[in-house]
Amino acid sequence: MKTRRILFILFLIYFVFAILLNSVGTVILQIINNYGVSKGAASVLEGFKDLPIAIVSFLVASFLPRLGYKKAMLAGLAIVTLACLAMPLVPGFATAKLLFGAVGVSFALVKVSVYSTLGLVATSPRHHAGIMNTLEGFFMIGVLCAYWVFGWFIDSANPRSTSWLNVYWLLAALCAVTFVLLALTAFDESLAALPAERTPAQDFAAMLKLFFKPLVCIFVITAFLYVLIEQSVGTWLPTFNNEILKLPAAMSVQVTSIFAACLALGRLSAGVVLRRLHWYPVMNVCLLGMGAVVLLALPLTHDIALDPNVTWASAPAAAYLFPLIGLFMAPIYPGINSVMLSSLPQHQHSAMTGLLVIFSALGGTTGSMITGYVFGAFSGHFAFYLTLVPIAVVLVMLYFFRRAVEGGHRDSGSGTAGASAIIGG
Template sequence: MKNLGIKISLFLIYFVFAALLNSVGILVERSQEVYEVAKGDAAFLELFKDLSIAVVSFVIGTFLPKLGYKRGMLISLALVFFGCIGMYYGNSFWSVKILFAVTGIGFAIVKVAVYALIGFVTDGKDDHRRLMSFIETVFMIGIIFMYVVFPLFYNDDPNGWLRGYLLMAAIIAVAFTIILFSKFNIEVAQKNTSIREDIRAMLRLFLNPVIYVFAIFAFFYVMTEQGIMTWLPTFNKETLHMDAKLATQMAVILMASFAIGRFITGMLVKKIKWIYIALFGLLGAAVLVLVVLPMASNVPEMQASKLGDLPLVSFLFPMIGLFLAPLYPLISSTVLSATKKTDHSALAGILTFVSALGGTLGSVIIGNLFDLLGGNKVFYLSLIPMSIILVALFILNRIVGKSS
């Protein structure tokens, strides 16, 4: 298979960073339980992750081709390796903050590298969308791994859960070794320009209407996704009255539905136009919120510790991932395919930057309004960004259709 080594590297590193990056939902719950942190303070964990992503991605989008994609990926893995070791031995809320800061820095580099490299290892728009969907599927599998494996370390030892980070450090070491010995036969045209000039060139991309509409889409999509993903374990624990271990494990349904949705998208994208898949997913997600979420108001106040005790809403609401899943890879691929390959790295930097800001805002809003509105009502707020996404989809479809 053409560029097999590079594709394996992309899958592997995305798996690792998915597991770490999206453990924020677990650590929001753990910080409240173990470190006795208030919800509002726990919500700002997302800020440590996303602010570092935003700052680094703004610069790295134009600089990474000069540094080298492979070198950047190896640096990212080294950062999170030491972050995991620091988490195990530090065992404090500050250790959690530092872990997310270095994970954010590493992910900013990795996401730009992955999104840029996809354009060099695929042929045509459909092939690009297909690989993008499959890579995002692997991303969700990484999250599932974290939500399934981490609760296995919960036991009578209050620090037992930290051993999960030793496991992650070992996996990162394996990923580092495999990528180190993989061949990257990609030649990227280099420009002899300064970082300031590179950033100006990246900002000039906004002169293209499709780029700023795309930025609006990415901001509000990630706001919706991260708000739900980060606070679902807390929703399960406090609103649906599950014990801590089961609350985290049940969040796997959300991650699995995302993975299945993106895998199906990868299979359908050559047969159905992207806009129809995206509209079906978005409207399906909105209907699910309106139909299923009211069930959370009628859950009896008794702690559930096994599957047989769980209310129907705990199985149905996480299925929102099945509907939201196609949006991010489809729209990202559509816009990347409509731009020159030499601009893909800079465009990936823009995407990562606005996604980070949207993720932080979504998590902070849900976290700070969770107690005020109640867990049974707070996720209705997701309908607001969904409405904005709907408008953005129609505009993107019109612009991209004209350019085609």
């Protein structure tokens, strides 16, 4: 396979889905403004995105190698192209639910396929860690672009304007171009082939058995909590900027791009750092840094007066300080994913990624809905202070994750053989 061409296609696919997936916070803000939907009701958009990801991953991840990763990615791109076209043609809250449902179904197919394909092109665990962080960093570049692209189409002077829906013509075209490039790219998926004597039912049962292994339980719970934190912040930061920091709607979305930029920078940098340092102390420093940012930034968000002439130069300091949490948050998710996946044989990557996607999706929905409820019932300050709880729990879970990984390697050898032994082959 032509590795560089394939990696370019994978990064481009992830870029497209980064824009679609992480537009949910911006769409929530616009749905509230355009259609008078309550915060609690608007927060279900996260569920329409994440629950299909979890359900579809659960149903198809175990036998995607039989379907073919390329075919699965093409199907996902075709679905989201049609869904993007529906947004400006049939505007409404129901269409937004349909869009994120389609994005969820598609991303389940795409993420399992992309992660599994990385295992086919990576030449070593360190190479895998590098391209995993680069992939996730490229994803965050897409998120960063999303805030500015959507912000460009938002009319801050008229909160009820639906001009922002025109962004979906651009997104539909981007999806279509990516579909064509993928269709013209050759893939060799032979290394991911499942044992011929196994049936799809046996493939599914093998995936379920993975979850009951202690190492896998610790891994997916850690991933669940991380995504809960990231989506709590990412989804509700535009609304926090608008209502608590008193920034205009378009600027609220654009300022959130600092969070995405920090995530992108952190993940791209982690690809270099994790090749030189052990992942465990790096993760601990990152979690402590996240807690420090919360405790330093949120006290600065109280009693901010409305300024109709606010600019980037006069915006509250917290608008720039709090998004720095993304810099510390960034390496955790791709780091633990790479530790887990790079030590498994390629034919297990799809099933393991399926479990990862399921619990990541559930974590995203849980985080967004809890934060939305607390934001509406109490305050945005209290909602973001609550992130300290899962941060502390992830700190504890990483200790047990390290013990499980390194204990398995001591007992069974390092690399693929060791991990396979702990997980059950």
